[in-house]
Structures are given as structure tokens and as C-alpha cells.
Amino acid sequence: MGETPHRSADAGTGGTRVTQSHEWPAGASARVAEAPVSTRSPGGTGLGGGGALPRSRKFGAERAFRGLTLAAGTAVLVIIAAIAIFLIAKAVPALRANTENFWTYEGWSPNETEPKFGIGTLAFGTVLSAALALLMAVPVALGIALYLSHYAPRRLGTALGFLIDLLAAVPSVVFGLWGRDIFINPVRDFSVWLNKYFSWLPIFGGDGPFGKSIMLGALVLAIMVLPIITSLSREVFLQTPTANEEAALALGATRWEMLRTAVLPYGRPGIIAAMMLGLGRALGETIALAMTLGITFGVSFNLIQSGGNTIAANIANAFGEANETGRGALIASGLVLFTITLIVNITARAIIHRRREFTESAA
């Protein structure tokens, strides 16, 4: 063993040669010395050496960037405050003029001399259609994401992932047109079938007409939120540490058990975030729903009868012919929608936060 240090010194590719190549060749350092272009060149005193320490600069890029970022941050607050003030200022007079209860009245006629409008049915339709869309989209989206990340051959996965992303690029008005003119036919047939065999369930009851229903709106919404949930979940699933997947497999897990033990729990916060983004889009979706829903005012859990309405769809449909009070009423409804979205987001954050102890130590 006495020889070992000596041996290892010039073992392998030859230690001495390696050290030499790190040093500056004689010619190069000479050239640097002749033409001292910058203080960062390896010749001369070097970056960290020699001479008195320079004074810190009063106005450098550091301060400039600090100011810029501060301004950008402040701008967000100012814009939000400006919007809020504008919305509230417009909404309050309309709400004062309302002759019915804003929360419970079932109808929307703010342009009359005695304005009557209520948000209840619209808020109900908004939440129902969005929740239904999410209910249908999430299992499919997670299935696609798991397939793309863990089952599909890599090339196929990439290609399919790209296609899914393309789906997100389709404008919502196109979805609306497609839903209103084409997709409505199979949905109507399906609704009739559901009504025939399951009319004892209130959600599938009624005597028709079927077609432009909550079901159609929610299905179109589901297709629209599918890509965002899919691609986000897929990203999260792909980030699962290989070590954890192997740990599950080495314990004798089948592939599905491995997904359940290692991948899904690891991706849980990401899945929730993806769902919330999808829900946000579903809640705020305007034109596709304005085109596919039956536009009625009433609280009903019936999914297949023509009808349904949402806050955003109502704004799109009613804004054109609205007078001063009408616009104020729509703005008030917009504030309610904003509140709903806010509550959803806060809930989602609370869910993610609850298991933070586990997710943080995972990082």
C-alpha cells in the first residue's frame, strides 16, 4: 500500500498532463500582458487581488433594477385598485335602483323604469356548469396525463402532448359555434336517451325540449379545460423523482400501484393547481356558454332540459342593449363572479397548504 499515493498521482490519463493543460500556455499569458483589455483577464492582478478596494457605486444597474421592479410591483396594485374603484362606483347606483332583491330575484330586467334583477340564478348556473365541467374533465385529463407521462412511448407522448396543447389554442368562440351547431345533435340524442331511462332522477327529468342545456354547456367547457389540466398534470407527473418510482417498483408494485404510491401523491399539489386553473377558466368562460346554453332564469338541477345561464354568458348577451342602470347591474354581477373565483382560489390554496409539511420536504 506504500506505493499507492505515487501510483494514483499519475494514474489514468496521466495526472501531470491534466494539471498542465489548466495553466495558461506561455504564449497566451504573454499576449494578455501586452494588451491588457479588461481587469478580468487572468493575467495582471486578477479580479480579487491588488490595490485599494473600489468605492461602491451610488447609482448603478443594481439600484436601477431595484427601482424598476418596485415600480412594476406597485403598478399591479394601482391597476387593481383602479379597477375595483371603477367597478364599485358603477355597480352601487344600479344596485340602489334595483326594486327586487339582488340575491334572490329570478330574472334580469335592469333596463326597465323599475329595474329588477337578481344574481342568484346566474351564480347558481355558473357554479353548476363549471363544477360539472370539472367533474367530467378531471378524470379524463388525469388519465391522458398518466398515459402520456408513464405509458406512451416517449415520441408518441411528445406528439400527443403537442396536440393536446393545440386544443388549448382553439378560440372559445369556435368551441361555441361547434357546440351550438354540431355537438348539440349527439348531446340532444343522449339527453333524450337519458330522459327515457333515467327520468326518475330529477337531474335527467323534464319533458323537453332538450339540447341547449347545462349538459351541453358543461361538456363544451369540459373539452375546453381539458388541455390545461392535462398538460399541467403531465408536467407534474414527469417530475416525480425516478428514485421514488423505483422504490415503489422494488417493493413489488405493479405499474398502476407505482403510479398510485409514488406518482399521484407526489403530483397532488400540482393536480389541485391544475384543477383550479381549469375551474378558473370554466367559471369565467363567456362566449362558448352564451352560445350553448338555453339562457333562462331559474334555479334548477335539471341538466338536460334547455336552459341554464351563467354570469359571464349573461354579461355577453345583455351588454349590447343595456342602459346606464343595466350596465351597472352587469358590473355588479361581474363583481360577484370575481368573488366566486376568489373563494375558489383561496380554498385551493388552503388545500395545498394543509399538507405543506410533506410537499416542502419533498422538494
Place this chain on the structure above:
Amino acid sequence: MAKRVSASNVTAYYGGFKAIENINLTVEPKTVTALIGPSGCGKSTFLRSINRMHEVLPGARVEGSLTIDDQDIYDRDVDVTAVRRTIGMVFQRPNPFPTMSIFENVVAGLKLNGVRKKSILEDAAEKALRSANLWDEVKDRLGKPGAGLSGGQQQRLCIARTIAVEPQVVLMDEPCSALDPISTLAIEDLMFQLKDKFTIIIVTHNMQQAARVSDRTAFFSIEKTGDPGRLIEYDNTQKIFSNPSMKKTEDYITGRFG
């Protein structure tokens, strides 16, 4: 509990690259066998072939035959998950499931086997944690995240997780390479105790460790980069480290690798 592992003409590939060639060796029950050799010589590949983890990687495959007590684990009728339950594995880096508590980590394998009853799981968890010399350190915080433990504790947690399903053979892929000397010592002590029950095969880069913990040592090497790894010598650890029969082995263990 422990079974004999026997490899004959095992050759493993990563796609078109042949990583190991014609490995023949037999590991007796209730012994610790160390696999040593330079980086890239295929010892980890061989280890992963023993519980069919090698084939998890895309394009990876194994030829030849590997038996535990005369049953070929590469037989077409054999359920791969059953193989991995019989032959447990501890990895180089501690890899507890980050979303699970200490308790959930230990019983993860049992749950995969369909054990649901709480009392059984609790007993098994305590037994496995005691066997892994971790019980006293974690008994008051079984509900805390497994990833919150120190590196050495995490590795012992992973060992507990592996032995909780009561495998026949335990494979360890450089289990101490990410640990400090004190944690390493704890794991080495543990190996001494575990070999009463299990057949242990350990890959290590640390030759002192191989000399300390193992009964038999297998030395793997490659001719040059790109060549498949081969088994050069397999003998009692004492013999390998005092009087190896092959020149290559002697060169390697004395530091004259070349």
C-alpha cells in the same frame, strides 16, 4: 427465510450496449456478499438484474438464468412483482416516499400486498423499524414525514421499508455512499444483524466496507471503456483481500488499478 441466489451466464444490455457478460456466481443463504469493482464495471447492473429492476429502464434486457432456490426468476410464467417482493432492494440514495409519513413509508410494501388491518400494520412497522435500529429514534413521531429525517435515518427507514415485507434476499446498491461515517457504521452494524435472516448482496465502492461486512466478495472489472463488465474473481472476503488469485484483483484492492 433466506434463499440461495444463483446466476449462470447472466448478460445484460442497455439497448445495444452490453453492460455485463456471462456472470456466474452463487450466493449462499444468510451471508453478506459484496460486489466491488471500478465504476462502470456493471456491478450495479448485475445487482439490478437479480430483482428484475434492470428491465425497468427502456431498452434494457437480461439474458441467461438467475435462480433463487432453483426457481428461475426470468421464467416467462413468473410474476415480476412477486420477484421484487421476494428480493428487496435498498438504493444508493435514501428514497423514502416524500408524501408519506414514517409509518406509511414502512408499511407501503405491505399495503401494496393488500394488508389493510391497522393492528397488523402497526406490529409490522414496529418490528421492521426495530430490525432497522430506527425504532427508538422515531417511535414518537411516526406520523411525521419520512423525508424529514436525517440522511442516515432515511436510509435505515428505507431498509425498514424493504424488510417489512419480509423478503428472502436484500439487495443494497451502495447504501452508504451518500452517508456520513457514523450513519455508515450504523448501517454496517445493521447488516451484521440482518444476515441472520436474509441473504444480503451489497454493491460498494468502499473496499474497507466490503472487507468489514461481507463473507464473500465478487470483483468485477472491464477491459476498457465500452467493453462489458465481467466477474474476475469470487471468493471468501478474507482471501480476496489477503491473497487474491488474480493479478487484476490484487491490483484493484491495492490501488494499482489499470
